[in-house]
Amino acid sequence: MAEVTGPGAGVRRRMLLRSFAVQGSWNYQTLIGTGLAFVLVPALRDVYRGDADGLRAALGRHAELFNSHPYLAAVAAGAIARLEADRVPAETVARFKAAVRGSLGTLGDRLVWLMWRPMSVLLGVSLVLAGAAWWIGALAFLGVFNALHLWMRAWGLKAGLRDGLQIGGTLRGVPFQRLGDRAAQIGALLAGFAAALAAAPRGSHAWEWGAGLVAGVLGIALGRRVRAVAAGAMVLALLAGLVLART
Amino acid sequence: MIPTAAQIAVLALVGGLVALDGTSVGQFMVSRPFVAAALGGLVVGRPGLGMAVGIVLEALHLAVLPVGAAKYPEGGPPAVAAGAVFAASQSPPVAAGATLLVAVLVALALEWFGGHTVEWMRQFNVRFAGAPPEGLTPGEVARRHGIPIAVDFLRGAALTLAGVVILGVLLRAIDFSGFPEIAVGTVVRLSVVAGLASALRLFGRAHYPLFFAGAAAGAVVAWLR
Numbered sequence: 001m002a003e004v005t006g007p008g009a010g011v012r013r014r015m016l017l018r019s020f021a022v023q024g025s026w027n028y029q030t031l032i033g034t035g036l037a038f039v040l041v042p043a044l045r046d047v048y049r050g051d052a053d054g055l056r057a058a059l060g061r062h063a064e065l066f067n068s069h070p071y072l073a074a075v076a077a078g079a080i081a082r083l084e085a086d087r088v089p090a091e092t093v094a095r096f097k098a099a100v101r102g103s104l105g106t107l108g109d110r111l112v113w114l115m116w117r118p119m120s121v122l123l124g125v126s127l128v129l130a131g132a133a134w135w136i137g138a139l140a141f142l143g144v145f146n147a148l149h150l151w152m153r154a155w156g157l158k159a160g161l162r163d164g165l166q167i168g169g170t171l172r173g174v175p176f177q178r179l180g181d182r183a184a185q186i187g188a189l190l191a192g193f194a195a196a197l198a199a200a201p202r203g204s205h206a207w208e209w210g211a212g213l214v215a216g217v218l219g220i221a222l223g224r225r226v227r228a229v230a231a232g233a234m235v236l237a238l239l240a241g242l243v244l245a246r247t
Numbered sequence: 248m249i250p251t252a253a254q255i256a257v258l259a260l261v262g263g264l265v266a267l268d269g270t271s272v273g274q275f276m277v278s279r280p281f282v283a284a285a286l287g288g289l290v291v292g293r294p295g296l297g298m299a300v301g302i303v304l305e306a307l308h309l310a311v312l313p314v315g316a317a318k319y320p321e322g323g324p325p326a327v328a329a330g331a332v333f334a335a336s337q338s339p340p341v342a343a344g345a346t347l348l349v350a351v352l353v354a355l356a357l358e359w360f361g362g363h364t365v366e367w368m369r370q371f372n373v374r375f376a377g378a379p380p381e382g383l384t385p386g387e388v389a390r391r392h393g394i395p396i397a398v399d400f401l402r403g404a405a406l407t408l409a410g411v412v413i414l415g416v417l418l419r420a421i422d423f424s425g426f427p428e429i430a431v432g433t434v435v436r437l438s439v440v441a442g443l444a445s446a447l448r449l450f451g452r453a454h455y456p457l458f459f460a461g462a463a464a465g466a467v468v469a470w471l472r
Contacts, residue, residue: 024271025395027369029377038392041385059388060380070274109314117276118309118446124281125302125443130468134298138282145276188447188454189461195443196465198306198436202472208433209466215437216462219444220455224310226445227320230438231307231355234348237434241345245425 007043007081007161014042015081016157019074030065036077037063043081061090067101069108071152076100078160079167086164096165103168107176112148115180119187120145126190129197148179195219249415250291250335257290258331258411259404265323266403270313270365271396278323280304280354284330296337297330303351303435304329306442308358310449321361324403328410329354332418342423344432349421351435353414361406368395368402 007015022035037059044062048055068076076097083093124141128134163170199212219226250258265286269278277283281301288297308322333350337343372395447458 020274021272021392021396023274024399025372025376025392026270027372027376027395029373034376034388034392037383037388041388045385055385056381056383059383059385063376063380063383063388063391109312113312113314114449118449120276121279121281121305121309122443122446125305126465128298128302131472134285134288134295137298138285141279142276142282149275184450184454185457188450188457189464191443191446191450192458192461192463193465193468194461195440196462197469198302198439198443200466200469201436204469211433211437212440215440216444219441220447220458222441223445223448226310226441227307227355230441231352233434234352234438237431238345238348238352241348241426241431242421244427245422 007046007085011042011046012157012161015039015077016074016154018042019077019153019157022073022077023070030063031067032070032073033066034063036066036073036080039073039077040081040084043077044084047081047084058084061094066097068104069112071112071149072104072108072156074153074156075160075167075171076104078157078162079164080160082161082164088165092165100167103171107171108152111176111180111183112152115183115187116148117145119183119190122187122190122194126194126197129194249419250331250411254290254331254335255408255411258287258327259408261286261290262324262327262407262410263400263402263404265327266321266406267396267400269321269323269403271399280308280322280326283323283326287327287330287332288334291331291335293334293337296334300330300333300347300350300354301326303347303439303442304354304358306439307355309442309446318366319362320355320358321365321406322358324406325354325357325361325410328357328407328414332411332414336418342426342428344428344435345421345423345426346418348431348435349417350414353410353417357406357410357413364402364406368398371395371398 018039018041022039023032024038025034026032040062044055044058048058062080080093080097083096120141123144124137127140128137159170160167195216196212199215200209222229265278265283267273268275281298284301284304285294285298288294304322304326311319311322313319329350333346336346375391375394378391447455
């Protein structure tokens with residue numbers, strides 16, 4: 001494996017810490033552009049030491065439109081810092097940013113938001129519904145979720161700094177797809193497990209099991225619309241309760 | 248019982264931090280309703296009860312995806328408020344099912360409103376982060392980036408405060424005596440079941456057999472306990 005070159009350990013540490021705030025100024029014009037510039041400040045200060053105009057120009061270039069999954073933004077930041085350290089022409093850096101932003105967004109959204117996070121949440125919820133203490137459920141969720149989260153940020157920055165323009169090949173070599181598939185399998189299993197536990201409290205009657213089954217099938221059929229339908233059912237239950245309480 | 252003034256101040260602080268965690272800083276997912284509501288409950292000394300609200304909200308929040316510029320309900324600050332007020336209202340325990348129902352409904356309404364405030368904030372952020380990129384210094388980048396983060400914190404704190412006040416007033420105003428507790432509790436529980444099952448849509452049709460295997464295992468555990 002090639003050595004990580006470019007910025008020193010202190011700069012890399014500051015970049016990593018700043019990457020946790022990359023979405024801080026999310027807006028509809030530059031998306032996370034300013035956040036990316038914020039993450040790059042330590043590296044650019046290092047590269048443009050003694051060249052204030054060069055630093056201002058570089059910050060301006062990197063504060064323009066950019067988007068990515070927040071965890072994988074570290075990959076982009078690392079690679080850009082490497083390109084700046086290697087004094088790659090600004091046009092090449094701009095083309096690189098345009099090329100990676102879509103793929104980093106799609107990759108992260110699919111793996112983290114669609115698979116890993118629901119799976120981790122369902123793990124925590126399942127534990128609590130099965131009788132574990134609240135803090136065990138919370139810690140299990142946060143521990144499992146953040147194991148991948150923190151790895152993605154730290155590995156991403158390191159890989160970006162190491163590989164620069166070649167980061168695409170490195171990303172293709174990481175089994176993100178397989179990881180997502182495994183998370184989806186475990187998540188589906190846990191979703192069924194948690195739904196059954198929620199449907200049947202201690203000493204349930206047969207009708208409660210049946211109602212739970214119907215609710216589960218309805219939930220699968222409704223998908224995202226379950227939120228609106230459940231809220232409607234709860235409003236009706238509240239209104240019915242208020243009427244019954246007064247009669 | 249409602250949270251004390253000191254507890255409300257801490258709740259606003261937690262709500263602000265949770266709002267930051269949702270998007271701006273960290274994204275460790277402490278902002279998930281499941282955890283955030285437990286934190287709200289923790290502030291008033293009953294984290295387990297806070298998490299009870301959190302599980303309902305989490306089940307209904309599972310399929311919400313914060314992808315790109317999508318508009319989505321914000322789960323964190325409302326969960327902190329609902330978890331705290333519900334937990335505080337159960338000392339001593341009273342009409343738990345009906346109180347839970349009201350807490351969840353208020354939180355869902357606040358989640359919807361919170362989502363709109365996120366959208367407004369993103370438009371507001373344009374004046375800082377979207378300003379012309381000429382002449383930027385590291386200090387100016389920090390300012391343009393830091394002000395939106397501070398605004399997000401204040402937004403989350405205000406949303407949490409609003410939730411605590413609205414829910415506190417409602418729980419005082421509604422007379423729950425004579426409420427059909429079992430029926431209300433069942434509606435909430437079935438909503439949780441439907442919400443948890445809806446997560447299957449995220450994982451894809453290929454995993455339906457695994458879902459039913461998990462449900463069978465869950466049914467065995469539920470039957471045995």
